[in-house]
Amino acid sequence: MNGVVTSTVPAALCDPLRNRGTAFTHAERERLGLTGRLPAAVETLDQQAARAYAQLGRQPTDLAKYLYLDALHDRNETLYFKLLLDHLPELLPVVYDPTVGDAIQQWSHDYRRSRAVYLSVDRPQDVRASFETLGLGPDDVDLIVVSDAQQILGIGDWGVNGTDISVGKLAVYTAAAGLHPERVIAVNLDVGTDNQVLLNDPMYLGNRHARVTGTAYDDFVALYLSTAAELFPRALLHFEDFGPSHARRILVGNAKDHRIFNDDLQGTGAIVMASVLSGLEVTRQSVADQRLVVFGAGTAGTGIADQISAAMVRAGRTPEQAASQVWLVDKDGLVSDDMDGLPDYQSAYARPAEEVRDWPRTDGRIDLLTAVRQVRPTILVGTSTVHGAFTQEVVEALCAGVERPVLLPLSNPGSRIEVMPDQAIPWSKGKALMAVGIPVDPVTYDGTTYTIGQANNALLYPGLGLGAVVAGAEHITDGMLLAAATAVAGQVDVSEPGASLLPPVRNLRASSAVVAVAVAEAAAGDGVATRTHGNLVQAVQDAMWQPAYAERAGDR
Ligand SMILES: NC(=O)C1=CN([C@@H]2O[C@H](COP(=O)(O)OP(=O)(O)OC[C@H]3O[C@@H](n4cnc5c(N)ncnc54)[C@H](O)[C@@H]3O)[C@@H](O)[C@H]2O)C=CC1
Ligand SMILES: CC(=O)C(=O)O
Numbered sequence: 159m160n161g162v163v164t165s166t167v168p169a170a171l172c173d174p175l176r177n178r179g180t181a182f183t184h185a186e187r188e189r190l191g192l193t194g195r196l197p198a199a200v201e202t203l204d205q206q207a208a209r210a211y212a213q214l215g216r217q218p219t220d221l222a223k224y225l226y227l228d229a230l231h232d233r234n235e236t237l238y239f240k241l242l243l244d245h246l247p248e249l250l251p252v253v254y255d256p257t258v259g260d261a262i263q264q265w266s267h268d269y270r271r272s273r274a275v276y277l278s279v280d281r282p283q284d285v286r287a288s289f290e291t292l293g294l295g296p297d298d299v300d301l302i303v304v305s306d307a308q309q310i311l312g313i314g315d316w317g318v319n320g321t322d323i324s325v326g327k328l329a330v331y332t333a334a335a336g337l338h339p340e341r342v343i344a345v346n347l348d349v350g351t352d353n354q355v356l357l358n359d360p361m362y363l364g365n366r367h368a369r370v371t372g373t374a375y376d377d378f379v380a381l382y383l384s385t386a387a388e389l390f391p392r393a394l395l396h397f398e399d400f401g402p403s404h405a406r407r408i409l410v411g412n413a414k415d416h417r418i419f420n421d422d423l424q425g426t427g428a429i430v431m432a433s434v435l436s437g438l439e440v441t442r443q444s445v446a447d448q449r450l451v452v453f454g455a456g457t458a459g460t461g462i463a464d465q466i467s468a469a470m471v472r473a474g475r476t477p478e479q480a481a482s483q484v485w486l487v488d489k490d491g492l493v494s495d496d497m498d499g500l501p502d503y504q505s506a507y508a509r510p511a512e513e514v515r516d517w518p519r520t521d522g523r524i525d526l527l528t529a530v531r532q533v534r535p536t537i538l539v540g541t542s543t544v545h546g547a548f549t550q551e552v553v554e555a556l557c558a559g560v561e562r563p564v565l566l567p568l569s570n571p572g573s574r575i576e577v578m579p580d581q582a583i584p585w586s587k588g589k590a591l592m593a594v595g596i597p598v599d600p601v602t603y604d605g606t607t608y609t610i611g612q613a614n615n616a617l618l619y620p621g622l623g624l625g626a627v628v629a630g631a632e633h634i635t636d637g638m639l640l641a642a643a644t645a646v647a648g649q650v651d652v653s654e655p656g657a658s659l660l661p662p663v664r665n666l667r668a669s670s671a672v673v674a675v676a677v678a679e680a681a682a683g684d685g686v687a688t689r690t691h692g693n694l695v696q697a698v699q700d701a702m703w704q705p706a707y708a709e710r711a712g713d714r
């Protein structure tokens with residue numbers, strides 16, 4: 159026999175945005191060419207979700223759950239997001255931080271199929287075609303998340319494996335704020351990797367060479383930006399987990415010409431600002447009077463310093479005064495202006511050498527403990543990736559300096575966090591006002607239960623992005639970031655002892671809608687909105703995609 163017999167999977171079962179599996183009615187099955195291709199039962203989305211949730215529960219580890227959900231994502235997006243939304247507090251840590259970090263480390267080994275766009279520095283001629291294969295028009299895309307994966311969370315360089323940080327961030331946009339899953343794109347910029355484990359792994363799927371740097375790197379990022387902006391002029395271009403030497407430069411250099419947002423700088427800065435605003439509700443102080451120590455002065459740390467000092471300026475300080483209320487501590491200790499080769503993102507906050515000349519040094523460096531003793535910070539932030547760096551001595555010194563310090567150990571995932579609340583709350587005798595980057599259980603100390611908010615940019619960027627999209631914002635302004643932070647902080651009541659500084663993840667959809675309205679208003683106020691709405695609250699609600707099957711099967 160010469161002919162090869164093949165069978166095909168019907169198109170309606172292959173497209174995750176159209177597929178509804180056992181929920182297709184018999185009439186729909188006939189119309190879409192699915193006759194005989196599904197078992198007899200016709201189910202509702204709720205019935206499907208109950209089965210999927212039970213299957214998920216049988217997965218033995220969080221990574222297995224991640225892979226189960228990823229496969230569901232690729233099969234039936236409506237069901238995937240229904241599950242995610244119905245169990246957001248339980249599943250956010252599975253599809254996103256911290257499990258996404260484990261998944262990224264295994265990614266080339268677990269690879270099955272892909273939903274992202276891969277742009278290779280070795281094939282710049284393919285960049286345009288790579289977007290064009292999506293078949294999307296200029297008005298079809300609201301948002302693109304791109305990463306070059308140089309600094310994934312706190313786990314470093316993961317090359318093409320880092321694709322899943324873009325996918326995960328987009329899943330959160332849709333689950334938390336209803337960004338339409340058909341109108342978003344995940345992108346990996348594969349510029350090589352300096353991760354030897356990957357380079358020596360026969361399964362590694364990315365470019366097998368060191369990271370490209372210098373002009374070649376800059377030209378490739380510029381090509382990405384110009385192509386994405388030309389093909390999808392209304393899309394917000396979200397940058398994630400770029401290395402510290404690139405993140406700020408790309409943002410600052412392109413903010414005027416592009417709808418660009420750096421989550422690690424701006425999203426993190428804004429969620430920290432929200433935590434600080436809540437803390438100041440408790441202490442009844444003004445942001446203008448704060449003293450901030452940042453431990454780990456990279457992308458996130460200096461983004462936080464920028465936003466808190468900008469808030470000080472809005473509260474009446476001069477830029478110089480605001481900068482003088484910020485201290486950075488990095489690998490070489492307290493950052494001072496006599497240090498050689500300071501990166502530009504640190505030099506703005508370098509302390510005058512004269513001021514710290516007499517401060518005690520260990521191995522020639524002014525360490526964190528000394529900085530805390532000398533500065534008596536009202537806010538201590540950790541973005542260092544150094545697990546355990548906030549020791550008992552540091553926490554006690556912090557509390558000796560001020561009555562109610564704000565303490566934010568933000569490094570992700572849990573293996574990197576500077577201190578866990580179940581240690582720091584007792585060490586601080588319940589005085590520290592805490593939030594952390596990962597979900598953690600409440601801590602009971604001396605009869606009070608402390609609920610620890612999740613100061614992760616995921617609690618802010620979805621609403622910010624939705625507001626920007628609804629307003630058609632041409633830029634992300636400082637006013638929009640502050641509006642988002644204020645809207646997040648406005649949703650908590652800190653009057654009870656032990657209250658969380660941030661709203662709970664279970665309210666994330668509602669919280670994102672409130673943030674989006676505030677952000678769209680700020681965009682209009684700042685003159686960057688290109689869309690106006692008679693009723694903004696309704697416009698935001700209308701823009702939020704819901705995981706439900708469309709009226710007519712086959713439609714998205
Ligand atoms: N909670 C949140 O929303 C966010 C948390 N992060 C976390 O913050 C951490 C840092 O992320 P990025 O700023 O993107 O990385 P980065 O690499 O830009 O910054 C890390 C900084 O810590 C410094 N550092 C390393 N070891 C140190 C030590 N022993 N002492 C003092 N400083 C040290 C590095 O020199 C660098 O300046 C990561 O764990 C990341 O997950 C980042 C963004 C958002
Ligand atoms: C949360 C986040 O963006 C990070 O850890 O990089």
Ligand SMILES: [Mg+2]
Binds near residue numbers: 311398399421422
């Ligand atoms: Mg990040």
